[in-house]
Amino acid sequence: MKLVENAAGRLVPTEVNGRDAVPFAGVGGHRPAGRRAAPRVATCLDYPDDGDKRVGSIAEALEAVGLADGMVVSSHHHLRNGDAVANLVFDAAAALGRRDLMWFPSASFPVHANQIRHLEAGVIHHIEGSMNGPLGDYCSTGRMRGLGVLRSHGGRWQAIQDGEVGIDVAVIAAPTADAFGNATGDRGPAGCGLLGFALADSIYAEKVIVVTDNLVPFPCLPWQIQGNHVDVVVEVDSIGDPTKIVSGTTRVTNSPDRLRIAELAARFCAAAGIMRPGFSFQAGAGGTTLAFAIYLRDLMRAAGVTARFARGGSNRYMVEMLSEGLVEHILDGQTFDLDGVASIRSDPRHVNTSPFTSYNFHGKGNFASMVDVAVLGATEVDLEFNGNVVTHSDGRLLHGIGGWQNCLAARCAMLLVPSFRDRIPVIVEEVTTLCGPGELIDVVVTERGIAVNPRRQDLLDAVAGSGLPIRPIEDLKAELDRICGSPQPVPRSDQPVAVVKWVDGTVLDTVWKVG
Amino acid sequence: MSDLHSASAGPLGDEVRSDCRVAYEPGEGPLAVEVVSKVDYLYGQSIAAALRRVAGGLGVGTGRLSIVDRGAVEWVILARAEACLRLAGAVGPAVLPEAHPSCGVPRSRERLRRSRLYVPGNQPKLMLSAGLYGADAIILDLEDSVPPAEKASALLLVRNALIALDWGASERMVRVNQGELGLEELRRIGPHNPHTVLLPKVEHPDAVHRAAAVLAELGLADRPFLMPILESPLGIHRAFEIAAADPTVVALTLGLEDLSAELGAPRTEEGVESLLARQTTVYAARAAGVQPIASVYSGIADETGLEAYVRRERGLGFVGVGCIHPRQIAVVHRAMTPSEREVERAIAIVRAARDAEARGLGAVAVGSKMVDPPVVRQAFRTVELAVAGGALAAGWDDAES
Structure with missing residues (x-):
């Protein structure tokens, strides 16, 4: 298999499952041409009149x-x-x-x-498609014929629409x-x-x-x-x-660390002026993002601020904000609990969307880039603010990309992550698998402090003097090294088992065989 | 070392996080070290090296030392390994973890003790972040939250936490056990700069004397402070003698759960059953010149109830309460913060006092009213609380000078 180094410095195959693949060319560096793919025309004569x-x-x-x-x-x-x-x-x-x-x-x-x-x-x-749990292990250990291809929700639409x-x-x-x-x-x-x-x-x-x-x-x-x-x-x-x-992800976390992360993130939104009348936000499932929504709600109430729209996955808390008038519309990509299902069925201000409206690279614009702030998780973030959301730090497939890459288009993309998980550092020298280029990740919120991407001097200026624990990401990493100890290097095999696509269809990184 | 026997320390199971189980089996050949760890790809070598260091320090050169690790940091592994080998019968010097830069921070008698966060002494996962929450004090607890079988291992965890953990800006507190066990714990942790040691179920000043004597024997330049806890009718009865038993006592507190049980009067939200005990504690503490500190509030999710509780205790004269979850801390600090009116009045007195001092006057007057020294002291304390609680800017008196 031929491998080349792409614009992010990652080694990627030039052919994936028998098709030529374009290496990542940088954010905004690839402009696909051509016409949309389409199925053969059908005729109604072949279908029953009744x-x-x-x-x-x-x-x-x-x-x-x-x-x-x-x-x-x-x-x-x-x-x-x-x-x-x-x-x-x-x-x-x-x-x-x-x-x-x-x-x-x-x-x-x-x-x-x-x-x-x-x-x-x-x-x-x-x-x-995304693989985790037993399927992730099956692919990670090199037992699958062909390469796994991990795409974002928007990337899946792109791949279908351009015939990939x-x-x-x-x-x-x-x-x-x-x-x-x-x-x-x-x-x-x-x-x-x-x-x-x-x-x-x-x-x-x-x-x-x-x-x-x-x-x-x-x-x-x-x-x-x-x-x-x-x-x-x-x-x-x-x-x-x-x-x-309806997943178990709709339970608000009781973990003090995660509550602290959520609270710091919400206070950051207020201090940075992101939370202003008519703003918009995206927060999905998961205990920390749910807690974020609750803290944000309290700050919005106290400040008398309403959001023009929120993007789901919707859940009980978002629906309550809609009912209370704190959020004027929910533009929903998926529902995470029965309150979300009931709301989308009965409330005309709660509308369904699709990856086409929200995330598609071939769309004439996308909702995702109009969102003021999106809060997301990650398995790793590195000193360049690059993010990993698909593999564990041992290289094993853990999660799909979901809408994660697409949400990075928001005006402010925030990763809400613990600084380490059971001695495994989340802030690392270099991510195991690159899923999101650092230039799109604006803020990393951990329980030990908030790192703002130096590219976002505007945000740094906005939160100066707010009393929030703003720290250079290198500083956070040094603290982790002190707490966890310096990890030994993790050897990586030279056998690809999957590729991570960027939103434009190019190959951003390779997932390598483990175990 | 032929008299070593099998032993283990630390929890086992899939739900265990940031902790580990270390086991020892005696045997002939040279020491075998086995590591099973969810983080072996990152730390396998350093985990094995840590186990060998502890074994070497305790002179254990044979048998099999194994670990099932669930992401414990090194100071936890060192404590669990030492506990295991000591339980196996090994003797010798401890292998201490690398010290955190803040471990020598000095203690202060009069600091604010509005909130004190209890952290079980056998749960390292909770210790790792305890310093982040801004509690005035963190208490690593060796008493009620640690089952008897885990006391020995927890003691070493707490000792290592005193050395290696970042306590943030919080006061470094430890609650030891009663009786001989507690005195032995004092000997072991005393040299590692606990700022204040809580003595449980004190019923007689002798308990304070004994603890103070043990700490004095350590020959430290600067002895840890003591905070007796009154948890029985007899303790309440002797509150003043206990508070005044030794000059290292800095605060007096009470434990309402045990007290209610002894009284046979279930603890109520209004607390009428414990009013005398609480007031006695405040009077005794103030009479002895130490801080009166209230009991914990156990409804973790009930912020409204907690806030009402703290205001009521503050109204009785208490200057702090215990916390059993970090989310209680902010509520406690808010409720401990004086009102705008209190702050205004206190500022007027503080200004008058400074003015009087500058002019060499013995008496302080606000307007035409003389202010007595206790009121002046209380005004300074109110201003300090207001600043700590964010109701008053730290530089409130710089701006005008």
């Missing part, structure tokens, strides 16, 4: 759309760790004797460890749908809020299968997924376990 596209089973559906060896099969992750459908699809494909499929999920969860047997048996050739990935069969798990294929995520026993991550798949895939456990008579309203893109509809007993669809 709109009833139902078939009896997932296997029948796969046969009906002509699933063949080597095809690309996509799925979405709105059902999170409760998803049953992606597993059922590959079980059915295996029963049909199909081989060498590429799975293209918008993210995978521990529940998808089921796919390991299909990887072992050759049903799945490789996965392009052609989806042969999209399978869309739908909490509610009609026989025509119109589908919504905001209701039904497995209600997950919205289906934005499946939207590109529905528009650009050659064939689209909707799988639901809550079939309603036409029309299914609202229809975030339009039946006009859909080939067949399958009714199953259950598309997933609702108790695992």
